[in-house]
Amino acid sequence: MNLEMHEPAVETLGVLETAALLRELTAALLDVTDFDEALSRLVTIARDTVPGVAWCGFTVLRAGEPAGVAASDPRLAELDDLGQGPDFPAMSAIHRREMILSTDLVTEERWPAWTDRARALGVHGVLSTPLDIDDHVIGAINLYAGTPDALTARRQLTAMLLAEHAGLLLAGVRGRARQAALAGEIDESLLQEGVIGQAIGVIMTQRGCPAPDALQVLRSAASALSIPLREVAERLVVTVSRPREG
Incomplete structure (x- = not known):
């Protein structure tokens, strides 16, 4: 009887947590026109709002530009950086176009060099989710856990919804930036x-x-x-x- 009452409560709590996350993210990015500022806000909100997540990073690939990163903790920024080589969770997610998960890096064998660095920084789990922003920008949002097995199935669903929503919001940021640049050109012409x-x-x-x-x-x-x-x-x-x- 107690179990039957408990499970729906946990599920409802997860829905409310996710709704609060998406609402806060929307409010934070709704009027932003600077893409890098938007990424910085995104990783901070994800770190502070998604339960079980200790840090958040973002790996971004922009056409004609070097790969970029944003990190909620600068100490961990190297884990999202393409400068570490192509063999790490974010790039696996981007290339395969699917969520990449490791709930316990102690037993992880896919990215040996990256895993050693991550564990040395206190990371025990990673969840990388790809997202498309527009025709010129793609990326992956990377959630890091400080304890093993913290990235549960419910956290994975939250990450999927977060990536989908963030992709739309970041596309809006890019669109507003283009409009602002165009308006500046028009103003200069009028002057x-x-x-x-x-x-x-x-x-x-x-x-x-x-x-x-x-x-x-x-x-x-x-x-x-x-x-x-x-x-x-x-x-x-x-x-x-x-x-x-x-």
């Missing part, structure tokens, strides 16, 4: 464009503000008046160019 550039110069002189702030003033006026940005700029330039009477 140099004819009457808009003139109007920006007028506002900078009047308000003593930098060009980006002056451009924002123009945009706010265009939005408030529901007219195109260029028309607002033309009106301003005409107004200040008009000869004063008297």
Whole structure:
């Protein structure tokens, strides 16, 4: 009777833990535009929120760039680094496109050199889960246990859900970064464009503000008046160019 009551309680607790993890991760990454900052937040939240996990790392491969890592503990960053060679759990997960698990490194034989380093750092278990971020970036999130057999089946399910959700959130971070870069290019073009550039110069002189702030003033006026940005700029330039009477 006690066992029957206990098992559903444990299962419910696992669902609540996972929901809390995904909610916290979403809140932390929702407005981030810097990819490396997003990775740093991800590994910290995973370390602090997933029970049984003592450390978390992330191995990232970006097209045309060296492999990168993020680690909740800089002391363990080397375990996620491609500089250690291709024979380690994260790269196995990325290459095979499946979760890689070792619940007790004492008996692990797949990555002998890496395992020796991990055990020397106090790691007893590892769970690496691959995730696709976009066409140019892939990676693996790596959960490390400080005790044997801590990465239970429930933790493995949490890791799968974490990787799936993190992949979507990180894709969003990449998308916002591209949009911000594009907006910067557009702003730079507007600053140099004819009457808009003139109007920006007028506002900078009047308000003593930098060009980006002056451009924002123009945009706010265009939005408030529901007219195109260029028309607002033309009106301003005409107004200040008009000869004063008297």
